[in-house]
Amino acid sequence: xxxxxxxxxxxxxxxxxxxxxxxxxxxxxxxxxxxxxxxxxxxxxxxxxxxxxxxxxxxxxxxxxxxxxxxxxxxxxxxxxxxxxxxxxxxxxxxxxxxxxxxxxxxxxxxxxxxxxxxxxxxxxxxxxxxxxxxxxxxxxxxxxxxxxxxxxxxxxxxxxxxxxxxxxxxxxxxxxxxxxxxxxxxxxxxxxxxxxxxxxxxxxxxxxxxxxxxxxxxxxxxxxxxxxxxxxxxxxxxxxxxxxxxxxxxxxxxxxxxxxxxxxxxxxxxxxxxxxxxxxxxxxxxxxxxxxxxxxxxxxxxxxxxxxxxxxxxxxxxxxxxxxxxxxxxxxxxxxxxxxxxxxxxxxxxxxxxxxxxxxxxxxxxxxxxxxxxxxxxxxxxxxxxxxxxxxxxxxxxxxxxxxxxxxxxxxxxxxxxxxxxxxxxxxxxxxxxxxxxxxxxxxxxxxxxxxxxxxxxxxxxxxxxxxxxxxxxxxxxxxxxxxxxxxxxxxxxxxxxxxxxxxxxxxxxxxxxxxxxxxxxxxxxxxxxxxxxxxxxxxxxxxxxxxxxxxxxxxxxxxxxxxxxxxxxxxxxxxxxxxxxxxxxxxxxxxxxxxxxxxxxxxxxxxxxxxxxxxxxxxxxxxxxxxxxxxxxxxxxxxxxxxxxxxxxxxxxxxxxxxxxxxxxxxxxxxx
Amino acid sequence: xxxxxxxxxxxxxxxxxxxxxxxxxxxxxxxxxxxxxxxxxxxxxxxxxxxxxxxxxxxxxxxxxxxxxxxxxxxxxxxxxxxxxxxxxxxxxxxxxxxxxxxxxxxxxxxxxxxxxxxxxxxxxxxxxxxxxxxxxxxxxxxxxxxxxxxxxxxxxxxxxxxxxxxxxxxxxxxxxxxxxxxxxxxxxxxxxxxxxxxxxxxxxxxxxxxxxxxxxxxxxxxxxxxxxxxxxxxxxxxxxxxxxxxxxxxxxxxxxxxxxxxxxxxxxxxxxxxxxxxxxxxxxxxxxxx
Numbered sequence: 020x021x022x023x024x025x026x027x028x029x030x031x032x033x034x035x036x037x038x039x040x041x042x043x044x045x046x047x048x049x050x051x052x053x054x055x056x057x058x059x060x061x062x063x064x065x066x067x068x069x070x071x072x073x074x075x076x077x078x079x080x081x082x083x084x085x086x087x088x089x090x091x092x093x094x095x096x097x098x099x100x101x102x103x104x105x106x107x108x109x110x111x112x113x114x115x116x117x118x119x120x121x122x123x124x125x126x127x128x129x130x131x132x133x134x135x136x137x138x139x140x141x142x143x144x145x146x147x148x149x150x151x152x153x154x155x156x157x158x159x160x161x162x163x164x165x166x167x168x169x170x171x172x173x174x175x176x177x178x179x180x181x182x183x184x185x186x187x188x189x190x191x192x193x194x195x196x197x198x199x200x201x202x203x204x205x206x207x208x209x210x211x212x213x214x215x216x217x218x219x220x221x222x223x224x225x226x227x228x229x230x231x232x233x234x235x236x237x238x239x240x241x242x243x244x245x246x247x248x249x250x251x252x253x254x255x256x257x258x259x260x261x262x263x264x265x266x267x268x269x270x271x272x273x274x275x276x277x278x279x280x281x282x283x284x285x286x287x288x289x290x291x292x293x294x295x296x297x298x299x300x301x302x303x304x305x306x307x308x309x310x311x312x313x314x315x316x317x318x319x320x321x322x323x324x325x326x327x328x329x330x331x332x333x334x335x336x337x338x339x340x341x342x343x344x345x346x347x348x349x350x351x352x353x354x355x356x357x358x359x360x361x362x363x364x365x366x367x368x369x370x371x372x373x374x375x376x377x378x379x380x381x382x383x384x385x386x387x388x389x390x391x392x393x394x395x396x397x398x399x400x401x402x403x404x405x406x407x408x409x410x411x412x413x414x415x416x417x418x419x420x421x422x423x424x425x426x427x428x429x430x431x432x433x434x435x436x437x438x439x440x441x442x443x444x445x446x447x448x449x450x451x452x453x454x455x456x457x458x459x460x461x462x463x464x465x466x467x468x469x470x471x472x473x474x475x476x477x478x479x480x481x482x483x484x485x486x487x488x489x490x491x492x493x494x495x496x497x498x499x500x501x502x503x504x505x506x507x508x509x510x511x512x513x514x515x516x517x518x519x520x521x522x523x524x525x526x527x528x529x530x531x532x533x534x535x536x537x538x539x540x541x542x543x544x545x546x547x548x549x550x551x552x553x554x555x556x557x558x559x560x561x562x563x564x565x566x567x568x569x570x571x572x573x574x575x576x577x578x579x580x581x582x583x584x585x586x587x588x589x590x591x592x593x594x595x596x597x598x599x600x601x602x603x604x605x606x607x608x609x610x611x612x613x614x615x616x617x618x619x620x621x622x623x624x625x626x627x628x629x630x631x632x633x634x635x636x637x638x639x640x641x642x643x644x645x646x647x648x649x650x651x652x653x654x655x656x657x658x659x660x661x662x663x664x665x666x667x668x669x670x671x672x673x674x675x676x677x678x679x680x681x682x683x684x685x686x687x688x689x690x691x692x693x
Numbered sequence: 694x695x696x697x698x699x700x701x702x703x704x705x706x707x708x709x710x711x712x713x714x715x716x717x718x719x720x721x722x723x724x725x726x727x728x729x730x731x732x733x734x735x736x737x738x739x740x741x742x743x744x745x746x747x748x749x750x751x752x753x754x755x756x757x758x759x760x761x762x763x764x765x766x767x768x769x770x771x772x773x774x775x776x777x778x779x780x781x782x783x784x785x786x787x788x789x790x791x792x793x794x795x796x797x798x799x800x801x802x803x804x805x806x807x808x809x810x811x812x813x814x815x816x817x818x819x820x821x822x823x824x825x826x827x828x829x830x831x832x833x834x835x836x837x838x839x840x841x842x843x844x845x846x847x848x849x850x851x852x853x854x855x856x857x858x859x860x861x862x863x864x865x866x867x868x869x870x871x872x873x874x875x876x877x878x879x880x881x882x883x884x885x886x887x888x889x890x891x892x893x894x895x896x897x898x899x900x901x902x903x904x905x906x907x908x909x910x911x912x913x914x915x916x917x918x919x920x921x922x923x924x925x926x927x928x929x930x931x932x933x934x935x936x937x938x939x940x941x942x943x944x945x946x947x948x949x950x951x952x953x954x955x956x957x958x959x960x961x962x963x964x965x966x967x968x969x970x971x972x973x974x975x976x977x978x979x980x981x982x983x984x
Contacts, residue, residue: 221883224785271884273853295786295853297878349872355851382853386866387874421856492856494863495934537935540857541805543784543879543889544753545850545907546940549857658790664809669854 133593135634140180140234140279141513142590142631144366145430148515149591150632154640155693156594160608160617163691166641167208169201171686175657176649178511179234179279180588180629181688182242183643184256186636187211189242190645190688194223194230196246198254201688204636208690212259214252222248222270226277227295228651228668229658233511234279234629236287239307243287245276251289251305265310267291267303274298281364283373283403286313290360290375294423297382300358300395302375304406316406318358318377318394320344325394326401326408334460335482337391338411347390356388357381358395362425362511365443367457372400372409374430374443374457378423379415385492391416396424398445400460410460414447416483419491420473421505421669422448427513428455429523433571435463444570446514446525448507449484451477454570466573468509468566469529470558472502492550497535504532504554505669506584506651513629515591520611522567522576524597528584528652529557529564530674552670562674565589565599567614577614583678586652587644588629598642600626602653603681606644606689622646622689625653625682639692647686648678657684740775742766743799745792748781751887752913752974753803756781761909761974762802765817768966769944772959783883793945799952801945811945814956817967820908821926821979822861822938825896828921834903836928837864844873848892848904851876861905864932875901890914896922912975924977939979 133151142148155163171177175193182189188201188208198214223230226247235244241253241262249268254261267289268274273296281288286304294300300318305311316326325344333339340346345353358377365374377399380392397413415422429444435454443457450471454463465477474484490501509527516523534550541547556562563584567576587600595611602625608618625648632642649657654668655675665673744766746754754760756779758767770777780798782791789810792798806813826832834841842865850859865874877895881888893914896904904911905927915922930939944960946953960967971978 221783223791224783224787225880227786269884272882273878273880296880297851297853297876349874351875355876355878357853382851382858382878383876384856384858384862384866387858387862387871389871494867494936534856539805539807539937539940540854541808542786542788542852543747543881544750544803544910545852545859545879545889546805547850547852547854547857547859547879548863548936549854552856658787659794660790661794 136185137181137183137631137633138237139182139281140236140629141363141365141427144281144283144368146363146365146427146513147429147431147518147591148513148589148629149517149593151593152632152634152640153592153594155592155596155608155632155642157596157610157615157617159693160596162693163608163618163620163642164693165620166690166692168690169199169208169210169688171197171199171645171647171688173197173647173686174684175647175686176229176231176653177628177645177647177686178231178650179645180631181643181645182235182237183631183633184237187256188643189235189237189256191232191235191244192686193232193647193649194218194226194247196232196244198235198242198244198259200256200259214254214259214261216246216250216252216261216264218246218248218250219270222246222275225270225273225275225293225296227292229649229654231277231650232279233277236280236282238282239285241307243280243282243307245278245280245289247275247277249274249276249291251276251280251287251310253287253307253310263310265305265312267305267312268293272296272298276361278361278363281366281373282307283366286403288364288373288375288403290362290364292359292361294357294359294378294381297355297357298359299354299356300360300377302360302364302401302406304403314406316399316401316408317344318360319348319353319356319392326406328407330402331408332410332459334410334412337413337416337481337483338393343391343393347393348388349390352383352388355382356392356395360425362423363427363513365428365430366403367430367441370441370458371403372457373403374398374400374428376414376424376426376428378425379418379421384494385417385419388417392418396422398424398428398455398460400457412455412460412462412482414453415449420449420501422507424448426509426511429514429516430457431516431518435571442570444514444516444523446509446523446527446568448503448509449474450503450508452523452525452568452570452573453477464570464573468525468568468575469527469564470502471508472500472531492534494550495537497533499533499535500531501534502531502557503528504530504557504674505552506530506554506671510586510651512586512627513588515589515597517591517595517611519593519595520567521569521571522611523570524589524591524599524611525566525568526585526587526589526599527564527566528586529559529561530554530584531557532670553665554670554674556674563602565597565609565614567611579609579614579616583675583681584652586627586650590630590632590642592632594640598630598632598644600628600630600644600646602627602648602678604646604648606630606646606691608642620689620691623687624648624685625656625678627653635692641690641692643688643690645686645688648682648684653678655679656682740773741778742770742773742775743778743780743797745780745782745788745798745801747784747788749883749886749888750784751890752909752976753784755887761970761976764970764973765967766802768963768970769956769959772963773955785880789945793947796947799946799950800956803942804945806941806943808945812948812950812953813943813945814953815960816941816943817960817964818971818976819939819941819979820977821930821940822859822905823908823911823977824925824927825893825904825906825911825915826902826923827896827899828923830902832903833923833925835925837861837868837932842868842870845902847874848877848895848901848906849874850879850889850892850906852879859907860932860936860938861927863936864938867932887914893918893922908977908979909974912977916975926977926979930979
């Protein structure tokens with residue numbers, strides 16, 4: 020499937036909200052992505068019911084017929100979902116969930132905007148990682164206790180979010196990518212089944228930064244996830260039987276997959292990893308029913324393969340022109356140009372657009388690839404039906420720093436400049452929080468959330484960062500104090516958003532780096548050389564932080580400085596609690612309004628996973644996290660790297676020399692409740 | 694027997710060769726089994742030389758024992774009265790970590806003497822990057838400063854680490870030779886035999902006018918190329934201030950392992966035989982910087 024396929028478009032008005040046919044379980048409700056705080060508390064944004072409201076107050080100033088149909092479909096789906104759940108619960112012999120705090124009356128919008136489940140890593144299509152559950156609050160969080168644990172039996176970095184669907188929890192491990200199903204209806208949540216995709220062992224050799232996996236997604240009775248050796252698998256959520264297994268990437272060519280898929284309508288969206296191996300980045304859509312590839316869109320090369328066509332609107336002049344995916348590179352360099360897609364995808368059902376970033380260009384020295392190297396280190400808005408691009412924005416033109424642009428984007432509607440704007444919040448690797456208009460790709464603001472030296476700000480007129488030539492790396496030249504370091508101010512670890520506080524919770528690192536001297540190395544029998552990269556704590560001396568960012572006032576609301584990079588995700592609740600974990604193993608609950616530490620628990624290994632929260636069959640709110648140190652930041656422990664080798668893990672080890680004194684390996688699920 | 698069989702099977706399962714490679718691998722398996730049967734019949738050697746090696750990377754090594762590093766391993770083992778036992782692992786990122794450092798094997802037969810990931814023995818050869826051209830083109834490029842490099846279509850080996858690349862890529866960038874390079878990743882397609890060799894084929898087929906290739910790879914595949922190829926060591930040997938094109942190669946052991954001392958002795962004792970093996974494989978030699 021080398022070319023972008025042109026698939027028939029879905030009919031206008033087709034209900035994107037209705038459960039896929041044959042669904043036995045509760046489908047992911049797109050509604051929850053955009054609806055606001057069902058609890059009805061005062062928020063600065065009043066996003067509750069926003070699907071309707073923002074349409075009517077959109078810049079166009081009038082409600083579109085499609086939007087009305089969509090709203091109707093949404094309500095219908097909400098009701099359907101509620102019915103489904105009741106049926107399913109009865110069929111399983113468990114009590115239907117009714118009544119109780121946090122469980123509004125059946126059929127209300129609030130009821131379906133949070134069903135207490137967690138069906139995709141980002142919680143919803145808008146990627147808010149915001150739960151409307153309210154049982155755990157700043158007042159009672161100190162009483163959180165361990166409810167149950169489960170050992171995954173795998174010792175590498177655990178970056179995945181558990182899923183909770185129909186009283187079953189699903190966990191994907193790092194390589195060998197086992198899938199466990201745990202029965203939440205029974206004491207201690209015993210294992211129901213285990214699925215082993217048996218990925219090829221050789222794929223471990225093409226994983227750049229530990230053999231991680233970022234999780235699964237649920238839809239249509241299937242748990243769908245990717246394996247390191249380049250397969251997407253769909254597993255029956257009830258029986259644990261494999262439904263299909265599709266080979267989408269070739270590890271023999273250096274491709275691997277670590278990202279969590281996103282399921283939109285009847286498609287599974289997947290992207291590749293492996294920029295270090297001279298692969299060409301892509302995102303691809305598979306049929307949810309069969310695993311057949313529907314389309315594939317590349318990040319470099321001819322317009323037809325990138326998905327640039329008549330529907331593409333260039334917000335800035337540098338994206339205007341033909342075949343820029345070829346002409347912004349030296350001849351043929353785009354063929355191995357990187358721009359992989361190992362991060363996060365969001366979806367706006369109203370605009371019917373998916374959003375995804377692209378990783379850094381490679382594998383050449385930067386001076387061997389003059390030009391902007393489109394379409395790497397940027398973000399695409401695409402049509403999920405055929406992959407065609409609508410707009411693009413480049414965070415780091417001609418990237419010099421390994422600033423992969425694959426972080427998550429949160430889709431919210433914010434009052435900006437006197438009107439409600441449909442925006443996309445993004446804490447980017449290059450150190451800036453961007454607020455983009457998600458309809459057009461226009462940058463509304465870009466502000467640093469750590470001390471940035473690699474660039475001098477973002478020019479909102481041109482959309483380009485202002486260059487700081489004194490920090491450009493050059494072979495043989497010593498360049499110090501490049502901030503952020505190669506992993507960026509934030510890497511893959513996802514942010515969360517609370518419509519109640521209007522804050523955006525950013526787990527991140529505070530690292531700078533030096534390029535000094537030349538280091539020789541050896542691969543496949545061939546010597547090579549490069550800058551000796553050393554990373555270290557950035558300005559302030561701490562290596563990480565949880566930063567609560569106010570995107571309206573464009574400033575930090577509060578910040579918790581952490582000893583190590585915060586390489587875990589975050590989750591935020593309507594109880595005004597934020598959960599995150601630290602690399603030395605503390606799982607923490609803090610007050611979403613002021614960052615006050617409410618509770619913490621020391622897990623057996625460092626935390627780089629994504630917390631989730633769900634409602635158990637007993638009506639209680641639970642919080643779950645996978646511990647298990649590793650990933651790029653934790654490779655020193657998971658990969659037994661030598662702390663004396665300061666340039667190991669591409670220079671990250673220098674910044675993490677002391678981590679082995681604070682934590683040891685071991686994958687384990689921890690689940691807490693009051 | 695069991696360990697040998699296991700390693701053959703592991704290789705079969707994990708080396709990730711495609712269907713095209715499978716028959717050859719099946720053959721390798723049969724050979725391995727045969728060898729294993731013989732080993733059982735004979736008196737079991739008292740010692741094993743546990744070698745970390747790539748099963749698919751000629752001219753260095755492969756699972757059939759056809760590389761010069763396989764031959765040197767055999768030579769060293771014979772000298773030590775031991776038998777070679779391989780741990781196969783693609784020589785990519787994590788190779789040292791997953792093999793030597795994980796303790797599954799004790800020696801890597803070839804690595805630059807300056808590499809920090811292992812303790813080097815004394816160097817046993819020194820090679821250089823070379824200009825590789827078709828002889829019938831008569832190009833005779835000898836230096837990175839040759840002005841023709843600005844217009845020739847040049848093949849280079851590239852590595853995907855950010856900021857890292859093979860020395861010729863850096864040298865050409867520094868001279869403003871940009872835009873006429875074609876990159877061949879050192880990883881290649883691991884489903885095919887000898888993945889890094891594609892760059893030599895590209896010279897023979899005329900896909901590029903010239904390639905700048907690490908000597909042992911160029912020397913071996915040039916001998917087997919479809920058209921006669923010319924090999925010329927690059928100059929300068931070191932691009933000031935510190936970009937070397939010439940590398941001393943040592944064996945590597947774990948730091949603190951006394952095996953290194955014994956290997957040093959073997960390297961001295963067997964110098965002539967090692968030289969012969971390197972000659973057999975057409976490994977271009979350069980004057981070592983320290984011996």
